[in-house]
Amino acid sequence: MNIPVKIAGIGFKVPETVITNEDLTKIIDTSDEWIKTRTGIEKRHVLSGNETAVDMGIGAAKNALSKSKIEPEKIDYIIAAASLETHVYPSSACEIQAAIGAVNAACFDITAACSGLIYGMGIAKALINSGMAKNVLIVATDAISRCLDWTDRASCVLFGDGAGAMMITVSDDEQDDILSIDLKAEGHLGHFIQMPTPGKNCPLAAPNEEAKMFVKMDGKEVYKYVVTKLPGYIEECVQKSGLKMNEIDYLVPHQANMRIIEALEKRLDFNPENVISNIKEYANTSAASIPIALTEAIESGKIKLPCSAILTGFGAGMTVGTTVVRLREGIA
Secondary structure: OOOOEEEEEEEEEOOOOEEEHHHHOOOOOOOHHHHHHHHOOOEEEOOOOOOOHHHHHHHHHHHHHHHHOOOHHHOOEEEEEOOOOOOOOOOHHHHHHHHHOOOOOEEEEEOOHHHHHHHHHHHHHHHHHOOOOOEEEEEEEEOHHHHOOOOOHHHHOOEOOEEEEEEEEEOOOOOOOEEEEEEEEOHHHHHHEEOOOOOOOOOOOOOOOOOOOOOEEOHHHHHHHHHHHHHHHHHHHHHHHOOOHHHOOEEEEOOOOHHHHHHHHHHOOOOHHHEOOOHHHHOEOHHHHHHHHHHHHHHHOOOOOOEEEEEEEEEOOOEEEEEEEEEOOOOO
């Protein structure tokens, strides 16, 4: 059994609070020019007050559902991809389920950092291909601003908060919208990006050194890894799709750093006009960055539908996810 899948709807949601590079100069020793030159980032949206990653995920899920025209009670699974859940439990997926009324959905979270959406797409495709599900909602939502050291200018300038969602269903015309997908992990490189979980040992046991829950990243090593390894992984996935690189309309990469995006563009010899980037407006929103960039580009008309596209993400783990997809009219 190999039931084809359809990408039926996508959507995104970001917080209203915007922090510019100039704003950051009030709390750290940096400048707008320093940040833009090294990252391409000009501003980022961040959570404020009692807003949560789940709140963003609910908004993104509702937007994707409205495009897909799927009723919430017909969702079989909700997969939430998040690096920093609002609660350890209940899962973000369960909280989103309750808010949108998806009463029949099984729910779970996955942690693949910035590759989370693509990992979720791989799981959704397998569930539908095998006949275990007809409708799977993926929600990538990350609130990285809550786990940054705001005195560390090397890391805190890079991230923003946001959520993106994708509704995947059984194809109604026998055409598969996920032409190929490839997931990888290289755990021996996990020290490149880390975020420890705080906690104290039992008073009857030897005391431990409690860690602060801050993102720690070796930016130089991440850059070298991505520009060295990712182009080859993308080429492998394109080959599996049955298409050639010059037959694919758009490249939608994870929005980590403009230098990385430009390096990928050059290594793959991809037309710069067809490489989608909105990092200057949102910074790195982790797992949410690909669906935010994809949805916004379609809504603005930068991506013309129908089309084909490469979606590719990389993140802590190190994890990598790449897929070649068919995008239909009406998904955003």
